[in-house]
Amino acid sequence: MKLHFDVPGDDFTRAGEASGQVKQKMKQLGFPADVVRKVSIALYEGEINMVIHAGGGEVDVDIDPHCISLLLTDHGPGIEDVSLAMQDGWSTAPDHVRNLGFGAGMGLPNMKKYSDEMEIESTVGVGTTVRMKIFNP
């Protein structure tokens, strides 16, 4: 099953629509709670990143009985140093984002933690693509 979502930029009230709908769909399909949780959190962190940093983006989800693939694409500023961005606590989020409880520098580390495979391609000035896979053993 393939699902597509547009993530609006700078709208924290709508971030989480994709992860919320994917969670609901996976529960309906009978996936185990821990797999649903991993997919939901990895995707939500990705959505929040696109809202904070990239002015929105797109999410494509492919739900297969044994593997859930997440493709997140944005045309934001890109990530200058991906290995630095992957470090716990590294953040470039502005203060108004921190006041909402985000910007702790845990977004990418959480995506890495909850996905079984993750690849980031980013070009400064062009955008960022994140591919994640979560397996259902």
Next chain:
Amino acid sequence: MTVQQIATTLGFEILSGEESLSRSVEGIYCCDLLSFVMGRAPADFAWLTVMGNINAAAVASLADVACVVLVDGVLPDAPMLEKAQQQDIAVLAAPGPAFETGLAIDQLLEA
């Protein structure tokens, strides 16, 4: 111990999530940084926080915590309450600070 039993025993106000009140609470997690909560809060725990915004409702749902306990007298804003009601997330309001509130819940869980 269920969310309902904790709320009733400690006198916390129940603001939403009637159908989630029967969920069992397995432990307590306190934090206001949402990504920390998603990264570290175990499912089925009570999450104690002062974040009463819509993103807290989303995090509670995705992290699958048993309930949100808003501490220090914080109340949810209207979008959070609406989302919590839609998604049947139990949100409780506790008057005291996080440490005392968590300690009181812990004493109930250990009893």
